[in-house]
Amino acid sequence: MTRLHTYATVVTWTGDQGSGTSGYRDYARAHELSADGPAEVILGSSDPAFRGDPARWNPEQLLVGALSQCHMLSYLHRCAVSGVVVTAYVDHAAGTMAETAEGGHFTEVVLRPEVTVAAPEMAERAAALHEEAHKACFIASSVNFPVRHEPTVHVGPAR
Template sequence: MGKAMHKYDARVVWTGNTGAGTASYKGYARTWDIAVPGKPVVACSNDPLLGGDPTKMNPEDLLLSALSACHMLWYLHYAAEAGVVVTRYEDCPEGVGEVDKGGAGRFLSAQLRPVIWLARGADVDVARALHDRIHAVCFIARSVNFPVTYVPQFHLEP
């Protein structure tokens, strides 16, 4: 039996032509829209360190958010299967990157730091152990070439 293949489609449209296209390096904006059929358009820009608009998502934001969301969804799945009732889940992931003198950059690592609220009586040890299974299945974590660590905090509902 073969593996199930998935296809993902998006449309990326540069919105930064200020009138002269790329006639000069500083004469255009580093902005674009991401459009996925049937979903809201996401306005993006490059990293603010490179002159991007800090009010818009950049590729690094999107990658880190995708990594966190994928982990969260698998965590919730495994929690439901294990009978661990999660009532709230928030993450403030942090990515660490480097940029060389020529401008090429990459992520060196990411740390997911979720705060997870559990229903009264939940087994925190079981809840904590669920994390260890996720990196083997998370589509995004399996696709990146940098280490991803996970430092959860748990709270029990009163």
């Protein structure tokens, strides 16, 4: 049985500087991203390379962030049901986008989760669970470019 889930968001452009999009340099790329549920609005723009505001989130960062979040949530679930006690998790993810004459596309995203587990006997299983988490990640399964992971596992107190 297939279950369908729908995710709705609202993007509102806030960059009209008085003349709309009358010229490429005549409008800001500022916008707001919201959804039913979250109380906070995400302030967005385009990448600074495309006249965006570096103080706001851009779609490319949000995509990398979504992949990182999805992997982490999938991973923590697998750890919990496998008896691996994670005490800390941080991921320094990075995505690469190639800009061509036809447009742009991501060529890969690399996740670099650094995980701390409670006991030495958990380290090997903790490392192996990243592959399972990757296969189960809904977002990674939906993109047309490689999503790699380069995990590090530490034992002991949170770093």
